[in-house]
Amino acid sequence: MLKAAVDYHACSSLACAKCKAGSSCETRALIKIDTDEPAAVDSALCMGCGDCVLECPARAINMIET
Ligand code: SF4
Ligand code: SF4
Numbered sequence: 001m002l003k004a005a006v007d008y009h010a011c012s013s014l015a016c017a018k019c020k021a022g023s024s025c026e027t028r029a030l031i032k033i034d035t036d037e038p039a040a041v042d043s044a045l046c047m048g049c050g051d052c053v054l055e056c057p058a059r060a061i062n063m064i065e066t
Helices: 008-012 051-055
Strands: 002-006 061-065
Touching: 051 061
Parallel strands: none
Antiparallel strands: 002 061
């Protein structure tokens, strides 16, 4: 099954708050505590829709086979 994975370097290079705000993922699988820290994926909540890949301005999210 495909799941989202964050490229931590690409995410943290852009002080983006989308995942912190929860607006990138309707299941809230993307977690971000601080704007300057990279986002992470809770794979138990990720349903593999791929919407976050299109939402990310840093192209920091990829879908990987798990
Ligand atoms: S692939 Fe879909 S469910 Fe998974 S983190 Fe991205 S938006 Fe959320
Ligand atoms: S949308 Fe992309 S750059 Fe922004 S916090 Fe999420 S993973 Fe990081």
